[in-house]
Amino acid sequence: MAIDALEPHPLVRLLGKPTDEFTAGDLVRAVAELGLSQVNLRYVGGDGRLKTVAFPVNSREHLAEVLTRGERVDGSSVFPGTDTDASDVYIVPRHRTAFLNPFGERRSLDVLCAFYAPDGTPLPYAREQVVRRAAEALTRQTGMTLEAFGELEYYLVDAPEAIYPVEEERGYQESAPFSKHERVREQVLGHLAAMGIPLKYAHGEVGNIRTADRQMVQHEIELQPLPLEQAADALVLTKWVVREVAYSHGLEATFAPLVSGQGAGNGLHIHSRLVRDGVNVIAGGGDDDDDDDELSDTGRRLIAGYLSAARALTAFGNTVPTSYLRFSDGEESPEDICWGMRDRTGLVRVPLAWGGDVLAGMVAHANPGTTEPIPEPAVHPQTVELRLGDGSADVHLLLAGMAVAAARGLRDDDSLQLAERLRVDAHDEFEQLPSSCGESADALEGERELFEADGVFPAAFIDAVLDGLRDTDDPAEGEAARDELIRRHWHVG
Template identity: 25%
Template structure:
């Protein structure tokens, strides 16, 4: 879509405002809104100036002038603003017009260009399954006089004893997969989310209640190319959060907001295509996978300890990545096996639907950086012919959770903490910098930001410590 077409749309659809959206290094969106009458072709060509020093992970105050350049193909109508508003995703440029190296969306675009330059494929497709919770109430605080969090949900099993209305049909601990109404009390809210997602341009495939109690849900939308899927994931989170707020609820994509029940992951389906030809399919191969697909898997599993610093970048991520909660901590691949870090879907799969599913990531990741990092690891595997079978990454076609310690002795596990993952990224980051996709500056900035978060958490007194140590 060119500028004339967008301006025509603004006029014919009576758009009152245009909202320009950017994303910081951590993955949070920010926006600036311009009256539609002030938007013209120069606006689209020259962009919107903003202060880069006010965004996490961007420039210092002494060099803070930056420009948001709209990607007009990303435009959609905002369903949550009273005045009719057109939202447009932007890329970040320096004042001299060059792309800003730390712009996450720019990094994703460089990865797609690098893929085509290698001649391995024309497109990389990604399809995330981003789980979330809808709570009715959340409170939290952290300070010198106290530290706590408190959540509640009308679905939660811990509410069956309240002296209020009829409190039957609660979701048991780990018992929330696919129940019908009235146990699934949030079907109408997810329906509304799906409607708005579709109106905004996403192709919704299905939705359902997830395993955990207290309102865990999942909505799946159709895969797309790397950068577009990252755009769609941020739009998805925006719509989920705002629909929840409309209904007096709050949505969270935290990996582990509830102690003792399943967490929320972001399983990421991936495949490579050459035009319309799928490159991951080979009939008769393991899981009907091609040699290229196996090498791609080898790259992801080989680089997984470093990769996970970008796909699971919060301290909370590692409270999900523990055995016993269907968490994919085992760095192996397998067909149809959800206890492996990489699952090969085999049910109702056509050649074009043949793909791999990396199950370890979660939605605290910046999708532009996480998807790019996965692609770069996979491409490194293809270039170096990293066969996962020869590297000891499987396949393992049994429930790994039920294996004995002796049987699991040779199976690598995901890092046990953010500190471990960051250390691995520091050691193993060259694969990310191939083709100048990531830069040393970006990786260093990411590690510094995340170590700062880690330090904050480590220095905060935990209520559990009072329980364990107060009377010693």
Template identity: 30%
Template sequence: MERQQDSVLRQVEEANVDYIRLWFTDVVGTLKSVVISPTDLETAFDEGLGIDGSTIEGLTRTYESDMLLAPDPSTFRILPEYDSTGTTGVMMSDVLTPDGEPAASDPRGVLKRALERAERMGLEFFTHPEIEFYLFEKPWRRGEPLQPIDDGGYFDYVQRPTANNYRRELISQLESMNIHVEYSHHEGGPGQNEVDLRYADALATADNILTMRAMTKKVAHSMGQVATFMPKPIVDQPGSGMHTHLSLFQNGKNVFHEPGAEYGLSKTARHFIAGLLRHAPEYSVITNQFVNSYKRLWGKQEAPSFICWGHNNRSALVRVPYHKPTKGTSSRVEFRGLDSAANPYLAFAVLLGAGIAGIEGEYDLPEGAEDTVWDLTDRERRAMGIEPLPSDLYRALDSFEDSELMAEILGEEVFEFIIRNKHDEWAKYRNQVTDSELASTFNAV
């Protein structure tokens, strides 16, 4: 760690960095930032930077508000052309208590604890996200329709220059920060795009997702556009998911792979998938944390609504992608339930924890579903043992509250905050009177 700190200090000096942004998130996943000068960086490395944690959603309780930010030197990057006031560096930061211990409420710390548990089993957790988002002409304002920047569809080459150049500029900026993009393309909705980040360990991936979100919005703003990761911004168009490929390695070997087995899946992989399926209702409030998230899940258009797995089944919650028999390291599972607005630290922690519960409990994997599950009748689904995901935030929260596994993975503070926060969100949602209600009821009787 000390060598990494020295390396960062040299980079800051050589690049004439004017400001350092220390990034962290609240429990919801909103990016937070504190700016320091390069002259204070060494002290921040040695002692941490004091902040008032009581002002951050879920970070701490008012009576224990003092917290420290500890910048992680391995995450240092220089932001490309951030503004005209000078060169800016950025680092992800861990949140600590005043005595230097990891804060129980820090989402990054939650994932680190989950990864440490896996490491004690000799396992490394790798992830590869496919991040979808929408681009609009201008910010949302009440009463005004959303205006996508184009009317393109899946894989379309959009002729409009601003739309065509957007992903090129975003990818260029991400690559300059050493965040590698595997590929990108136009998605199914008008103005909808997808950027796929290259495989990395789960902590690095979560850090990269937060940086990618910030850069996505920055590039959009620079082009006079607005980007959103809202799960379902347009009623009759696809939602924005974050399909994520998951794999476990041990001593450099992919433990999901077994030559000659069906789909090349080892027993470990099958138990892991079984864990994802069994605990899906419990962690849904983490992977799909907003009222709006369930409008994506239950809006069809390839979003998974039912708890099943399959090989060529894109309506399944978990899919086993095809890979060449000679490439055993490519064995993986694709989790399709996650949306682009999730807090990646918490989402990866609960997915890993559910999968490990399946491994440790040797859960049996049910039969795969190769039909399009949406096209089956309720009776056919019941006969196959296929249960639905929670259909709204309230039902997801109900399953979450009863989950000992989620409380264990997240820790008491984060677990209790999510319960309070989501009950509050649901109450506000229920208390509104919508245009749809007025249209259907105002003159009904």
């Protein structure tokens, strides 16, 4: 196939095929032709972080074996609660995830893996298997695919600069020299694009915090829609790359929900859309509406599903006590379970989507005399934005939970009525999100049958999530206790 000359993924350019068609033989060829000396098998552990097993390239035969068979690992060290006397599990490479590692002393090929039990079945409590089951169940029930992407916020922390000092709460899309660490953003974008992560953009965010001994400058990176399992992988890899690049510059990166008693915290807003046969069916005109500027009934059912399960979803999207301090303190952090068009105060927002005569008029006004056709995206760009998550989110579980909630919204008869009742302009009083990890655990326990249906979330897995939330529950009483919670949950996700 012809490869786009602007394709940033070096393996796609070398092999002449998209990542979905990569084979173990292709990756062996790439290692040989590029002179790589190491292969890293990577996986997401029980804490949601990226783990690594490094293999030297000893021979073509050994390389093919590693890239095909994978390896066995100690599941009891990866997943809390696993019995040590029956803990061996397999990790098997998913070839489409391969990328060239932009870091490290030795040039290496990295591949994400999936977990399997000793009998060869998918490991029930592995993150990538949970989100895969959730996505497959939704498609089986509805004939639609849920695609998603994240808006990932983070702070870069270093000593304060005297020249062009940061101005508090004035960082939104600021440019250098008033914005700090643009070079970090540029390098993150470059690495992720070359790794095959579809990106929209990166920019400075609102949060600028300055104290006597340090400055904290907030940034955001926004990705592009992908099927759920790939979307979750992309977010984990993005966090890894941000941390690596920051560290190489002598900076500390944090995704913590709250970083200070003042200023904005770090959210993780998830955009999603439903696609059937290449058509975005949440956009007006996508299924049963004619107005391309409005949300379809399917889109409203999707929102109803998210809102109906919102309190329980905090168990996956807001996993530490500072998550709930952010809810209560943040100016744009949601508390009310409601939604609106373009409204940033609700839990779900329907953002602007370009299209029709409005777009044509803007382009013509900005570029008088232009005759070039306006490019149309392959899939309508309309999404709905769930503003619940933050930097502590267990992203695979959050996306899996969203798929479960979406399926309920799509199949329940009263979803359209629920969506209408929960519009932000419907009335002034709405149900609130939980105010603590303990309340979040209670909400999940009350909805556990929903998440355990179809075997998506194993019962023992839900028990472990509940235990983790209740063990972490720690109310902050007073400024000193609050500061200690922020310190304790500084590096999350």
